[in-house]
Amino acid sequence: MDDLELFREETRQWLEANCPPSQRLPNTPEEQYWGGRRGKFASEDSRQWFERMRDRGWTAPEWPAAYGGGGLTPQQGQVLKEEMKRIRARTPLYSLGLWMLGPALLEYGTEAQKQKHLRAIVNGELRWCQGYSEPGAGSDLASLQTRAEDKGDHFLVNGSKIWTTAADRSDWIFCLVRTDPAAKKQEGISFLLIDMDSPGVSTTPIALISGESEFCQTFFDNVQVPKENLVGGLNRGWSVAKALLVHERKLMAEIGSESPRQEVPPVQAAREYLAFADGRIANSQLRSDLASFEMRMHAIALTHMRGFEERAGGQQSTVGLCMKYLGTEAVKEKSELLLAIMGSRGLGWEAPGFTPEELDTTRLWAGSKAMTIAGGTTEVQLNVIARNILQLPQAPKAATES
Amino acid sequence: MALVLNEEQRLLAETAREFLQENAPVAALRSLRDSRDTTGYSRDLWRQMAELGWASVILPETYGGLEFGFTGIGVLLQETGRTLTASPLFASAVVGASAILLGGTEAQREDYLPRLAAGDLTLALALEESHHHRPFGSATRAELNGDSITLNGEKCFVLDGHSADTLLVVARSAGLPGDRDGLSVVLVPRDSAGVECQRTLMVDSRNAANIRFHDVSLPSTAILGEPGTAGAWLDTVLDRGRVTLAAEMLGSAEEVFARTVAWLKERVQFGVPIGSFQALQHRASRLQAELELARSVVLHALATVDDNPQQLALSASLAKATLNELVKLATNEAVQMHGGIGVTDELEIGFFLKRARVTMQIFGDTGFHRDRYASLCGY
Numbered sequence: 001m002d003d004l005e006l007f008r009e010e011t012r013q014w015l016e017a018n019c020p021p022s023q024r025l026p027n028t029p030e031e032q033y034w035g036g037r038r039g040k041f042a043s044e045d046s047r048q049w050f051e052r053m054r055d056r057g058w059t060a061p062e063w064p065a066a067y068g069g070g071g072l073t074p075q076q077g078q079v080l081k082e083e084m085k086r087i088r089a090r091t092p093l094y095s096l097g098l099w100m101l102g103p104a105l106l107e108y109g110t111e112a113q114k115q116k117h118l119r120a121i122v123n124g125e126l127r128w129c130q131g132y133s134e135p136g137a138g139s140d141l142a143s144l145q146t147r148a149e150d151k152g153d154h155f156l157v158n159g160s161k162i163w164t165t166a167a168d169r170s171d172w173i174f175c176l177v178r179t180d181p182a183a184k185k186q187e188g189i190s191f192l193l194i195d196m197d198s199p200g201v202s203t204t205p206i207a208l209i210s211g212e213s214e215f216c217q218t219f220f221d222n223v224q225v226p227k228e229n230l231v232g233g234l235n236r237g238w239s240v241a242k243a244l245l246v247h248e249r250k251l252m253a254e255i256g257s258e259s260p261r262q263e264v265p266p267v268q269a270a271r272e273y274l275a276f277a278d279g280r281i282a283n284s285q286l287r288s289d290l291a292s293f294e295m296r297m298h299a300i301a302l303t304h305m306r307g308f309e310e311r312a313g314g315q316q317s318t319v320g321l322c323m324k325y326l327g328t329e330a331v332k333e334k335s336e337l338l339l340a341i342m343g344s345r346g347l348g349w350e351a352p353g354f355t356p357e358e359l360d361t362t363r364l365w366a367g368s369k370a371m372t373i374a375g376g377t378t379e380v381q382l383n384v385i386a387r388n389i390l391q392l393p394q395a396p397k398a399a400t401e402s
Numbered sequence: 403m404a405l406v407l408n409e410e411q412r413l414l415a416e417t418a419r420e421f422l423q424e425n426a427p428v429a430a431l432r433s434l435r436d437s438r439d440t441t442g443y444s445r446d447l448w449r450q451m452a453e454l455g456w457a458s459v460i461l462p463e464t465y466g467g468l469e470f471g472f473t474g475i476g477v478l479l480q481e482t483g484r485t486l487t488a489s490p491l492f493a494s495a496v497v498g499a500s501a502i503l504l505g506g507t508e509a510q511r512e513d514y515l516p517r518l519a520a521g522d523l524t525l526a527l528a529l530e531e532s533h534h535h536r537p538f539g540s541a542t543r544a545e546l547n548g549d550s551i552t553l554n555g556e557k558c559f560v561l562d563g564h565s566a567d568t569l570l571v572v573a574r575s576a577g578l579p580g581d582r583d584g585l586s587v588v589l590v591p592r593d594s595a596g597v598e599c600q601r602t603l604m605v606d607s608r609n610a611a612n613i614r615f616h617d618v619s620l621p622s623t624a625i626l627g628e629p630g631t632a633g634a635w636l637d638t639v640l641d642r643g644r645v646t647l648a649a650e651m652l653g654s655a656e657e658v659f660a661r662t663v664a665w666l667k668e669r670v671q672f673g674v675p676i677g678s679f680q681a682l683q684h685r686a687s688r689l690q691a692e693l694e695l696a697r698s699v700v701l702h703a704l705a706t707v708d709d710n711p712q713q714l715a716l717s718a719s720l721a722k723a724t725l726n727e728l729v730k731l732a733t734n735e736a737v738q739m740h741g742g743i744g745v746t747d748e749l750e751i752g753f754f755l756k757r758a759r760v761t762m763q764i765f766g767d768t769g770f771h772r773d774r775y776a777s778l779c780g781y
Contacts, residue, residue: 021710069589087662092599109633122556193711209562267779267781270781271781276781279775279777279781280777281776281779282779287776287781288769288772288773289773290781291772291773291776291778291781292772293777294775294776294779295720295723295724295772296695297698297718298720299695299696299698299699299724301695302405302695302696302698302699302702303694303698305698306406306697306701307403309404309405309406310405310406313406315406318690318694319694322690322691322694325657325687325691326691326694326695344520356672368467378665379684381686381687382683382684382687382688383680383683385687385690386677386683386684386686386687389687389690390663390666390677390683390686392663392666392675392677392683392686393667393674393677393678394678395676395678395679395680
């Protein structure tokens, strides 16, 4: 048995012994544990599962052990993922700190920043949110206007951020701010960590078409931020942001391939909601649409695997840049297909008259529309593919600057 | 399962690419077409390909094969897809060889496979009887009378049918068209009495034929394996064909896309390269993403043949349907993005468009494979 197989065997045994049965059921948004000062466990099992994983550093399996991570190789990390998926173990800690800020700090942070923040992220002590977009800076993120003025020993921050996920429940925010208004737009931006408890920070939730309000607008009114909270150097924030966006897109592509939400798989929905004749879905259009969708998901899953195998083998992989686009478009397609399969039962807004799963599916359909907008719209992804993979020439000035 | 090529396979692909670009570029197909070549491929080229071992890639060493597996033959077909090279590689070295390998008796394997491996013998599968793919739709009769059989029936769209030495004829000794039971595959030398072969000139300038069998009399040993049992393995032969054809289609799509992207950078209108227009960039980017999916399903399907045969039907239908849609999109976009020159015979893009349309039909169109995938998944 090679080392990796040995690791798999040990991991399987450990998970078997340590993952409570209740933590092997599909997770609901209400039961996800996001950590932070206001974080609450939905159950004692959820706490136990989180603490056991945390103590092995397996909330951040591939981070260095020196910062509280698991110190696993990418191959071991993949094995852990596979083994968790095998028993359908829940993600013990949901965290933008883990998925986005951490990798950026590992790459760009000072030693002091790593010491201060990484372990707190692994341990789920603080909940982070992201401050990128602004009311006037969406796809054109680099035009952001939130100012951070150098006041000697601190920055003075003024402006507002939008689409700050769960800002009203977060402890800290990582932000892009303008530190040099005179420089070319990408070159005057810095990456700043801000304690949400600082005087002058306030948040307002935004109601969405899905009925949820996971996003906020966050305001900064003369907020003082210590200079030590600058990551990656003054006016160098765009590089950090770009690195971080890669993590965000990867994450969204993964969400695209396996939604963490409780949603009926389309094939199962078809058995429940559609008439069958001789073992086949009677409605030939829906049968064809379902097969077409399932084949696409199959192809996307294989492409994820291929990307992983290429990277593991040290090859350059062009797969990653396409996955956010493919994954999020597929999520929308899935929701549309589910609603078509469920007919009027997929159109309920509130009980009574509908099951909780049906109501979830309807709201997820509305929610899915954000997938191809957040984290870089489909159109921006296609721009990136054109530029970085196909190396097509930049659009004429009139189109990019106006 | 491997979704990346190993060193040997990469090397094979590189060697093949160099060889084909040197000896059989798209211009070679044009010249076969323009000279109305009676064979439809270059026998010289085929001899060279056989010397390189290409005719024996999937065959076990016992029969003189390289035993290089389906990923090996797949990378070769992918390269012939880039150059649109006409040769018996698909019809004979993949489909014909697979039929003998999977359906033949030991004596038949020993008789045919070494000659196939050496490239001395070419085969063609005579399956279709209507204008749509029907694996078990044969009505052609094979009447058994003691030690001999008599064949009667008509086949169409027989790939390489007019040039192959021996035809593998799917015929029925019992049952009705559509039944799996009662099918046999009969080895029929093309020059047998009662075989009437009409070469059909196809839009892709490649080979196909309509063939009529009128009281063709053969010894019963001409039946591959046990009479009436071909239904058990015929679909696996077709699946092997489907996944390798998908590899060829991938090569064509990659080539036609590379040429299109190059054109977008080169062609200037309104004072700028047309590739700087977002309307075209986004279409090219979408194609790039579709190509990524196609690469994955093809590599997966090829590996499935050797490593995970119980999943072959599913992965073959996934691959063929995916590639059907990809080549249609890639070649149509190529023509449109090339503009006026795209519809001229002078430019080679048209050859890709035409070949794409034919490959989409071979061994099942998208509707066929979508339906099959759904049935295999139980809905």
